[in-house]
Amino acid sequence: MKKMAIIATKGTLDMAYPPFxxxxxxxALGYEVQIFFTFYGLQLLRKDLSDVKISPLANPAMPMPVPMPVMVQMLPGMETMATMMMKDKLKKKGVASLEELRDLCLEADVKFVACQMTVDLFEFEKSDFIDNIEYGGAATFMEFAGDTDICLFV
Amino acid sequence: MNVDKELDARGLNCPLPILKTKKSLADMTSGQVLKVVSTDCGSVKDMQAFANQTGNTLVSQSEENGEYIFFMQKK
Known part of the structure; x- marks a missing residue:
């Protein structure tokens, strides 16, 4: 059986999609898959994903309906608005929600490993995370990653 | 062609047509044929890639009024 390992380090809406x-x-193609969530990537394991957002700030590549100066992007509420607009667009285009993709991963036996060090560092509560995940460190990741056909850092 | 099951993947975008195809095939038996209708033009290449990697046979594919029709025979 082929294997794939992914390290998910980002916790924004746009960067949450590629790993899932x-x-x-x-x-679905028959790979055994493991995702190691570390640093901001840990936010993707929360039971509630509604705080996963996208920001136009410092993201000049983000397509905007109207050109927006950085000074405007800084205003309160812009992040929430950009997130709302992006989610709306994703839905309209038939792209799955993060929750749906994450569920599909779990259903397909993708193994989620949360970085224990980051949990300690940011003083996260394990009860905030979904069930059926494991906690481990770099060596845990290497044990699986060392034997994979595809290994990605996102 | 004898179709045993149909999957309506219209309006869905990558990777949902593939994931739903995989799910639909899961409760079918070897040799049965699944018909998939998709509106995602990316699924044309992806369905072929799915077949190549899973051993299921993409018996045929066609396009009709912006809809892509696939016949996938289970391994």
Missing amino acids: ILASTAA
């Missing part, structure tokens, strides 16, 4: 899309698809 690739993991669910690889699982």
